[in-house]
Amino acid sequence: MAIDMSQSTGVGRSGDAGGASAAPSSRYRLNFITGTIAAAIGYLFGHWLGNAIAGHYPSIVNSGSNDPAMLLGFIFGTVGWFAGLGALNYPIAKLWGREVPLAEKKDKYPFMEYFSYSTDHKVVGKQYLVGMLFYFFIGGLLALAIRTELLSPTYHIWGPATYIEVVGEHGTMMMMMMTSIVMGPFGNFLIPLMIGSKKMAFPRLEAASFWFTIPAFFALLSALWEGGFQTGWTGYAPLSIQGGVGQDGYLYGFAMMGFSMILASINMVATIINYRAPGMRWSRMPVFAWGMITTAFTMLLSVPVLIDGLYVLGLDRAVQTSMLYGEHGGSPFLWENLFWFFGHPEVYLLALPGFALTTEILPVFCRKPIFAYKTSAAGMIGVAVLSFFVWQHHLFNSGINPDMRPLFMLSTELISIPTGFLYLVGMGTIWRARVRFTVPMLFMLAVFFNFLWGGITGVYNSDVPVDALIHGSFFVMAHFHFTIMGQLMFAVMGAVYYYTPLLFGIKLSEKLGKIHFWSMFIAFNSTFIPLFIVGFLGQPRRVFEYATRLQGLNQWVTISSYVLGLSLAFFVVTFVWQLVVSRPASPKNPWESRGMEWQVNIPIPAENFERIPVVLSGPYEYGNPNAGPIADLDPVVVGSES
Amino acid sequence: MAIKSDEVGSPAAEARKHGGRIFALWFVASVIVDLVVWFVWGPHMAPGFMTTTAAGQVFDFKVLTVLSAPVLLMVWIYGGYSLIMFRDKGTHEDGYYVKGNRKIQATWYTLTGILVIGLAAFGTYELIAPAGAGVGEGPSPIWKPNNAGHTLIVQVIAQQWRFTYRWPQFGGMETTSINLPVNTEIQFDVTSLDVIHDFWAYQLGVKADANPEVNNVAYTKTLQTGRFVVRCDELCGIWHGAMYNYGHVVSQSSFYSWAHSMEAQNASLTKLLPKFSTSYLPKDNVVGGQYFNSSQA
Structure with a gap:
């Protein structure tokens, strides 16, 4: 195969466009503090503008809630945020005809770099990891608040108004933010290393995708101070139009996270297609990269529909366009369709990255190649494609076109076939393996155990007659917690243990990790398995009152959830301690992985690779006595001195 | 290959x-x-x-x-x-090299x-x-019960945050509780006056969303007497968790004596109600949460 090495000397070197001399001075580096100040100014301006424009309209005077002011405040606040971060310097400079190069990458950054608009994929990956785990723990605390209320069927700790706010915040926080918990940290950090690139395709989009999550988070959280929103994460109209300005926080936050997902996925698709090193054929690409590209395509096609729906909802709320409620020609079914057209692909773009991580890490600790590599890629592609044809299974009871139900039942059940592929791959990989029970491996095995509950109960949900029993009940709630928390979050936790040597140069304690794993695994199953029974016995979701006969089970679940919370708190404490204080050093490639990301030194050099490597074989050739190295990391460049 | x-x-x-x-x-x-x-x-x-x-x-x-x-x-x-x-038994060796079968x-x-x-x-x-398996089939159901015999029609009207029931075969009366006769084909016409609710009669095996301005029909046939619980199963706001009541499947004779006595008892109120319709238009600015037939609004 002819290899064009001319590219490798230029592509990916930061600062090569205009030379290092033009790099902006770090003394005047804008950061999140300037961003926050500018965001506050922008918010106040937008809010003032909204009051000035719309404050005298009778509908606003009578209702006392000014949605235009709220939304304009959010919009100008976000513009201010990005201006204050320095994100707009580049386009403004381009307008003045100046070419601003990317900041030069360094081996070691000052601390404030992590709070700035950094364009280094390794910095963005770490920003994402900390950010996403933070959002996850905030969402987790809200979950504990929900469970606390459900300790008693009649005695109320929060009261119905606060309870419904907490339920909505928990659901929306988890569903919108956790879409990026794999692609954000691990995708951005690892994909260039895995495919032999020095950078992601669009570093500025990459930075923007992370910094969009902050306004998303705060807009959503701000709803708590505005009376919350009573619709849960699904935001069904007309309830979502009825609510106060807290609902604007929901729709704006969700839309901002949508922008973040779109930018991240454009970047991911472009990088994986264009930045693979010579010899990194599609058939040699790590399964994790397959997972990222299928997830990114799913995001690209589904998230715009969500943003469209939120836009319609925002207009209905702010300027009474009446597209989502009936009185003047609209229909609540429009929102249900738009929302779930995004919403169902969304649950797969939560699940796919989890499987990608699991399948990536499994062979390392089985010391065997992935069984049926192509089947695993086909499984992910199959899930991604089918995910667009199943959304009406959320609406089996809604009264929408009943004659389509057999079709949606079939398409939903068909999705078990590609999902089954991933089980075949996992089960084939442990066949006659030499399994090493490290902490990451335990988490990956738990992924298969947990997802099995979620997957099998998914078949129950897809069956219309059985769905008539369990739709909208705790059964469904337990089902998707097994597929999301049991699968995705276990995979993420395993990946944190597995990749900390690369990300932070430390290897987390196996002993502490095992305490974390076993407590989390047992508490998780103890929390969610009884919820299948609770739902099966007739408890609907999102209620603060329930049948007295279900109190015992609910109390069991609540106490288990506290143990689960303690287990995660244990992780936070031990992780931060090891990261900041004890810093147990990691040797190079501690897991003896063949993956290209592990072939670099720890800490990873600023440019990842001295030269763009030439890939020579697949990453999973464990146990192959004739396997050569995965790549030539120092290829001879034709025509150069070296 | x-x-x-x-x-x-x-x-x-x-x-x-x-x-x-x-x-x-x-x-x-x-x-x-x-x-x-x-x-x-x-x-x-x-x-x-x-x-x-x-x-x-x-x-x-x-x-x-x-x-x-x-x-x-x-x-x-x-x-x-x-x-x-x-498992790795401490030998630290690699597994069996196979890439597929x-x-x-x-x-x-x-x-x-x-x-x-x-x-x-x-x-x-x-x-x-089984005629849609108790699931809401929208305003014009395509799977209907086979028997052409007597079907009892019960309209379920959901609103924040309660269910009421209208009985077109009993003068269009409206009740706050629900009783059903045993061994009878039942047709539920489910609708809402405000936001989306869901009529879930757990022991009856019936579930249908209550959509504003839309009729959602579900069928079942009662077989045994007993008590059943009705819960709202679609998040409908703050008091969603408290939106439930109970009903009973009773013998046919008790049902008819109950229904006829309710019809007589409510006659003066039934006159004030809007004409029976498969759906009603919400009018949220009317004091007292009343509603009117859409044709009259």
Whole structure:
């Protein structure tokens, strides 16, 4: 195969466009503090503008809630945020005809770099990891608040108004933010290393995708101070139009996270297609990269529909366009369709990255190649494609076109076939393996155990007659917690243990990790398995009152959830301690992985690779006595001195 | 070539040895679990046998459980066995180098395909044959009960945060409680006055969203007397959790005496109600939460 090495000397070197001399001075580096100040100014301006424009309209005077002011405040606040971060310097400079190069990458950054608009994929990956785990723990605390209320069927700790706010915040926080918990940290950090690139395709989009999550988070959280929103994460109209300005926080936050997902996925698709090193054929690409590209395509096609729906909802709320409620020609079914057209692909773009991580890490600790590599890629592609044809299974009871139900039942059940592929791959990989029970491996095995509950109960949900029993009940709630928390979050936790040597140069304690794993695994199953029974016995979701006969089970679940919370708190404490204080050093490639990301030194050099490597074989050739190295990391460049 | 199967050693003998044990364990466990599900749990399974649709849900849930238990056990037993037998015993060596097996893969694709398509066919039959299986079928249902005999029509009107019931065959009266006669075909016409709710009569095996300005029809047939609970199953705002009430399936004679006495008792109020309609237009600016027929509004 002819290899064009001319590219490798230029592509990916930061600062090569205009030379290092033009790099902006770090003394005047804008950061999140300037961003926050500018965001506050922008918010106040937008809010003032909204009051000035719309404050005298009778509908606003009578209702006392000014949605235009709220939304304009959010919009100008976000513009201010990005201006204050320095994100707009580049386009403004381009307008003045100046070419601003990317900041030069360094081996070691000052601390404030992590709070700035950094364009280094390794910095963005770490920003994402900390950010996403933070959002996850905030969402987790809200979950504990929900469970606390459900300790008693009649005695109320929060009261119905606060309870419904907490339920909505928990659901929306988890569903919108956790879409990026794999692609954000691990995708951005690892994909260039895995495919032999020095950078992601669009570093500025990459930075923007992370910094969009902050306004998303705060807009959503701000709803708590505005009376919350009573619709849960699904935001069904007309309830979502009825609510106060807290609902604007929901729709704006969700839309901002949508922008973040779109930018991240454009970047991911472009990088994986264009930045693979010579010899990194599609058939040699790590399964994790397959997972990222299928997830990114799913995001690209589904998230715009969500943003469209939120836009319609925002207009209905702010300027009474009446597209989502009936009185003047609209229909609540429009929102249900738009929302779930995004919403169902969304649950797969939560699940796919989890499987990608699991399948990536499994062979390392089985010391065997992935069984049926192509089947695993086909499984992910199959899930991604089918995910667009199943959304009406959320609406089996809604009264929408009943004659389509057999079709949606079939398409939903068909999705078990590609999902089954991933089980075949996992089960084939442990066949006659030499399994090493490290902490990451335990988490990956738990992924298969947990997802099995979620997957099998998914078949129950897809069956219309059985769905008539369990739709909208705790059964469904337990089902998707097994597929999301049991699968995705276990995979993420395993990946944190597995990749900390690369990300932070430390290897987390196996002993502490095992305490974390076993407590989390047992508490998780103890929390969610009884919820299948609770739902099966007739408890609907999102209620603060329930049948007295279900109190015992609910109390069991609540106490288990506290143990689960303690287990995660244990992780936070031990992780931060090891990261900041004890810093147990990691040797190079501690897991003896063949993956290209592990072939670099720890800490990873600023440019990842001295030269763009030439890939020579697949990453999973464990146990192959004739396997050569995965790549030539120092290829001879034709025509150069070296 | 799509799949490499350049196996070394004596893979076939190893596969027979381990595979035989795994199959035996799985087979015995599956038979035991399935028998327990069908004969021990099955007769007591929720939501019970008060109506045809509830009994149908029990049957379908039982069938799905009998089919999925062996799948669950297969993964557990295979996984458990492999993790014990194929663990690293301190030798720190690599596993058996194999990248696929055409026969195993083809068998897997075929079996999962057959299972899934079979399940979809079963689900479709169980949806269509019992007239929509108690699920809301929208304003113009396509799967209706076969018998042309008497059908009792009950309109369920949901609003934040209560259910009321209208009885077109009893002068269009409206009640706050619900009683149904046993051994009777029931048609529920479900609608809402404000946001989306869901009428879930748990023991009746009926579930239908209550959409504003839309009629959502669901069918069932009562088989046994008893009490049932009605809960709202679609998040409808702050008091969603408190939106429930109870109803009873009673003997036909008690039902008719109750219905006729309610009709007489409510006659003066029924006159003030809007004409019976399959849906009503919400008028949120009218004091007292009244509603009017859409044609009059």
